[in-house]
Amino acid sequence: MAATFRRDIDIDIAHNYLTIRAKRNEYHEEKDDTNKMIRRERRSGEFVRRFYVDHVDEEGIKAKLDQGVLKLEIPKRQDDDRSRRQIQID
Template sequence: MFDLVPFRRKNEDVVGSMLKSFHDLFEQNFLAPLNSNTHHFCTDIRETKQAYLIEAELPGFSKDDIEVNYSNGYLTIKATRNRQEEEKDKHDKVIRKERYHGEFVRRFYVEHIDEDHIKAKLQDGVLKLEIPKKVTSVPADKRVTIE
């Protein structure tokens, strides 16, 4: 009766599990996100009968900072930020200086699209893409005449 512990299997090694958790915690590279210059952004993707609709959140970017490319079946959205901010006090001394730079990239595989008619619009920090599907003709029923 004393070996009944909720949420733990009978043969589970408690001490080994704790040591593994501590090891995993200290083995993580906490600076990895800071060292990387590539980040991602949130996207919503919807599909209609005629098109794929993508909404990508890119607050603070102008349309000149954003590239949308389609190549070899992959749609790539890349936004580049290169900004410096500086605050000075009334004696023109630098109080704080921050630099933000990096690339935000998302890549999606899409096929059977009409790449010549992709539409993009940036409004209120949201990039909206309309990617029309290629019109495929459905073979009509055809009656074969017998001679």
């Protein structure tokens, strides 16, 4: 299993979309006792996931990578009360 590095993961937010990108580049080489090449493998891939987020405090978003698990903390905006509005009847 390949290790996950912080430089392989990119997280950004723009226009109410939170985007997570992760790249994987693996290289494996196997040699015999005389240092002769038996097998060489390369694998690479990219993962992209987008989430629509609304009413969030963009400056307060935190990300933590711990033992290969990415955790995001996305706080709501405190001053935003646009989810419900009372309409006066004339």
